[in-house]
Each structure stands twice: as structure tokens, then as C-alpha cells.
Amino acid sequence: MNQKKLFETTRNATDQSLKFTNSIIEKSKKLRTPSPKVDKIGTTVGSCIGAGLLLSGVIAIFTFRQFWAIGLLIVGTVTLVSNYIYRRRLTK
Template sequence: MKQDRISEITRKAIEVPMGFTQSLMEKTEKVKTPSPRVDKIGRSIGACVGVLLLLTGGAGLLVGKSSWAIGSLSVGAVTILSNFICIGKNKK
């Protein structure tokens, strides 16, 4: 009798946190996937920032600040490439 009670308490102590964990995992899945509208806005902002960095890098090359310009061009290219990769993943 006493052992059955201990088993029941142990079972409840295991099941309650597992249920809570499962509900949190389901909520997290919903949160980590943005809505299509938010995703589109984020891609637009990312593309604008990437183009701005490319233009800034080009202007830096014309002015003669080569190390600064190369860094800006590199970051702009990576930003735009990242946007294209994100678009490709979302289409699948």
C-alpha cells in the first residue's frame, strides 16, 4: 500500500513537468516562425540595408578609403546573400 502510494506520487511528479514542457515546446514552435507579413518586412529591411552598405562601400572606394570600403562592400554582400538564402528556405 505504502509502495503504491510512493509510485503514484513519483508518477505524478514526472508527468506534470513533462506536460508543462510539452505545452511550452508547442508555444515555442509558434513563436519562432514569424508571420508572412513580418517576414516580408524583415526581408525588405535587410535588402535595403544590404544595398545601402554596397553603395556606401562603392562611395568609399571612390573617395579612397579602401579598407573601410572593402569592409562595407563585404558586409553588404553578405547581407544580401543572407536574404536570398532566407527567401529560398521559406519557399520550401
């Protein structure tokens, strides 16, 4: 009889723990997904930063800082492309 009671108590504790874990997982899914307004603002800011990096790269080419220019152009391009892909994925 004692073993049966111990088994039931352990099972109830495990079930409660599992329910709590599942509720926390569901809440975290909601927190990880920003609203469409926040997504739009974030991609706009990211695109502006990418354009600024590209512009800085072009200016660096004309000031004969080739190493910095290549880096800025690559980073700016990657930023713009990733923001474009993310925004296209949101609209689909």
C-alpha cells in the same frame, strides 16, 4: 503499501511536469515562426540595408578609404545574399 503510494505520487508529478514541458515547447515553436507578412518586411528591410552598405562601399572606394570600402562591400554582399537565400527558402 506506502512505497506503492509514494511511487504513484512521484509518477503523477513526473507526468504532469512532462505535459507542462511539452506544452511550453509547442508554444515556443509557434512564437519562433513569424508570420509571412513579418518575414517579407524583415527581408525587405535587410535587403535595403545590404544595398546601402554596398553603396557606401562604392563611395568609400572613390574617397580612397580602401580598408572601409572592402569591409562595407563584404558586409553588404553577405547581407544581400543571406536575405536572398532566406526569401527563396520561404517561397519553396
